[in-house]
Amino acid sequence: MTQQTSTDPRSGPGGAVDGTGRDTDHSKGLSRGAIGALGAVVIGVSTIAPAYTLSGALGPTASAVGEHLPAVLIVGFIPMMLVALGYRELNRAMPDSGTTFTWASKAFGPWIGWMGSWCLLAATILVLSNLAGIAVDFFYLALSQLAGVEQIAELTRNVPVNILTCLVFMAAAAWISCRGMEATKTVQYVLVSFQVLVLVWFAVAAFGHVADGTAFDATRLSWEWFNPLGVSSFSAFAAGISLSVFIYWGWDVVLTMNEESRGTTTTPGRAAVLTILVVVGLYTLVTLGTLAYAGVSTGEHGLGNPEIQGNVFAALSGPVMGPFAILISLAVLSSSASSLQSTMLSPARTMLAMGHYGALSEKYARISPKHQTPAYATIVAVLIASVFYAVMRVVSENVLWDTITTLGMMVCFYYGVTALACVWYFRHEATRSVREFLSKLAAPLVGGVLLLIFFFQTAWDSMDPAYGSGSEIGGVGLVFILGVLIFVLGVAAMLYQHRRRPEFFRRRFETSEHLTV
Amino acid sequence: MTHDASPHPAPPAGSQPDPRSDAPLRRIAVGFGGDERSRDAVRLGAALARAAGARLDIVLIVTQDDPFTAVYPPVGSISGIVADQGAAWLREAEELVPADVDVTALVRRGASVAEGLIAAAEERGADLLVTGSGVGAGRITSHPAVEALVHSSPIPLALAPAGYTGTDGVTDVFAAVSGTSGRHQVVDAATDWADQLDAELVHVTLRAGESAPHPDAGAETRADTETDAAEQTPRAVVAVGRTLAQAVRRVDWPQGALLLMGSSRLAGRRRLFLGTVAARILSRLPIPMIVMPRHEHETDHTLETDHIAHAPGDAVTAPPAGTAR
Secondary structure, eight states, X not given: OOOOOXXXXXXXXXXXXXXXXXXXXXXOOOOOOOOOXXXXXXXXXXXXXXXXXXHHHHHHHHHHHGGGHHHHHHHTHHHHHHHHHHHHHHHHHOOBTOSHHHHHHHHHOHHHHHHHHHHHHHHHHHHHHHHHHHHHHHHHHHHHHHHTOHHHHHGGGSHHHHHHHHHHHHHHHHHHHHTTOOOOHHHXXXXXXXXXXXXXXXXXXXXXXXXXXOOSSOOOOOGGXXXXXXXXXXXXXXXXXXXXXXXXXXXXXXXXSOTGGGSOSSHHHHHHHHHHHHHHHHHHHHHHHHHHHHOXXXXXXOTTXXXXXXXXXXXXXXXXXXXXXXXXXXXXXXXXXHHHHHHHHHHHHHHHHHHHTTSSOGGGGOOBTTTTBOHHHHHHHHHHHHHHHHHHHHHOSSHHHHHHHHHHHHHHHHHHHHHHHHHHHTTTGGGSOHHHIIIIIIHHHHHHHHHHHHHHHHHXXXXXXXXXXXXXXXXXXHHHHHHHHHHHHHHHHXXXXXXXXXXXXXXXXXXXXSOOO | OOOOOSSSOOOOTTOOOOOOTTOSOSEEEEEOOSSHXXXXXXXXXXXXXXXXXXXXXXEEEEEOOOXXXXXXXOOOBOHHXXXXXXXXXXXXXXXXXXXXXXXXXXXXXESSHHHHHHHHHHHHTOSEEEEEOOTTTTOSOSSHHXXXXXXXXXXXXXXXOTTOOOTTOOXXXXXXXXXXXXXXXXXXXXXXXHHHHTOEEXXXXXXXXXXXXXXXXXXXXXXXXXXXXXXXXXXXXXXXXXXXXXXXXXXXXXTTEEEEEOOOTXXXXXXXXXXXXXXXXXXXXXXXXXXXXXXXXXXXXOOOOSSBOOOOOOOOOOOOTTSOO
């Protein structure tokens, strides 16, 4: 704490006013209250948003790996965990503005930092559009269930209505974000408990139908479902894994919580383990229930039916839960709405950091004085996500499915890059002890390499026009075109920034240069 | 009476002695957020500090995320960037302060702007907290922090009206009193303030809904001024209107005036609470309003009635000396 000495008023005019910031006094203020292990688990589960994730990703994953869904869900967690260990170390070393952007810039220089950050931004903007899309589906589904009029649910298939509703949702989320409104403890606890309860109910009801013979395609549980080696091909396995990376996306928030402000140092570790137990347990239960009830056929409610794969719960909640199907709709709706909120903060803050460090125009570094939020960056992020959604909704046969698949690829890439950044950043200190070797080098290295392998495999496979939902442009799969387009745009944007702001690409990147408040 | 109405002339050498140790205003904290309303607050804080010879602290609060707000994917803390930006805003704020005012700019962290400001004001031993507001345009407050402060500040709170310039200095201190009861603690405070600020003390009573003595009071109400010839008795102004807002408009508020007002009886001990009556007055008030917190030794004779714009306040006690130094 620097207690600055103010000038005596008798010393005359101008004595105390100094434009250089010499008079600016900074010190530690109050820190926000500590969070216990339970609170951390709630935050973790809320960020993973299991109801939304399962609804969006269950179908595409099932279409890739069939009955081996539970195996892939469990195995898919491994690279995620390995990378997250590296994340945690980086976050400890560079807690301020700890982003892929600053970390990768520091480890590999500004060029890779810029591209890694671009992929992170692309992934978050993709997920924003997917979240809003899922929210639109369930909004009309919930309305139709409330009113008892089935036609309302069909409104979501009306492209103009769908796009318009989505834009309204995005605008609302952006407004809340710019106002700096925050989810509070009570809200998070209520939303998370509701989600978990409803999902368990769904799984139990599905098993109930299997038991009394009213299931759509009752399938006997089999240990083979848990065998990852039983997946038909490596391509299918890679596709399944990159989707399951998306499914667990969010879990690492528990590890990267600022330990200092949370009171204890043991909480994040314990909370991370607890969170993963809760989530893997929940996913396994729901997956088993869904598989047992619906099977993987291409029949009306089968998980292999491309008509329902983009949004499994929308199709299955009615047959499984009967009159209580509205609860699933509400759970998915609230989980995607709160996820929309927490995800919106991320690209805005990443762009804020990029603007602040000169990697983007200074406009992105603008902070709205009244609410202390990066208003300009938020609006740009929402505009891009909205335009992206609108275009995709028109172009793609199954926008939700294709965005999820592309998203899985993007997440694999930026996670992979971040993991390798961790390895490079800690390469000298990693040999100090076995523990440090494992957490700073071995784990992130293996995890990062695995994710990049899955990334390249998925990218290669996605050239096939039949990949994903089967959308294509000129005989090339839409997912591949999306992925390549995002990369090419990223390189173009980077080269443009290099011309406009060469200083950033020349600088030795350092963090921890902020005022410590 | 003497006061300096010119904008910011250099004072005669040595004209800014430290205020006496029992003066009500020795240290003034301004809450600054970088927006236009915050600049109003700085101008008011500077005008008061200059008139009182008090020290000025300009405080910018960097708010923290609620721990239950998850940001995903994790992007780390942006409070460092916000603090950098805040420091730049503070440098602009310092330029609004006349050169002869002893000013310090601070960045502090807080769960909310209001909590942070209260903590910073207490840390610096401030006798007054100044914030901007959207008042004067029919609205009460424009910032959630101001909304919170008018219901929780433990020290007197000054609200600068929108567009406050401070060029007239401080010429008059109005104490809001009820016409019915005798002596009020807000009067003691106002007397001390007027004394220190070298400003004229005025007692003002604002009433609504009383049609007497004129039958068609809506049109006929006016601000009655009864000036007492005796030197000790301050000027008294009684303004009656169909509504309080109208009564407020009837008063000819000088540009350099302040209005001191007590807190509502709803206020906790040693806390401040802007009552509905005060809020209604504030919405039409073109001059700064200072709300006084309730004192522990509150007595019953200072009831806030439903039509009299008075609420109990307390004499401002001298602060603990030199907390910040």
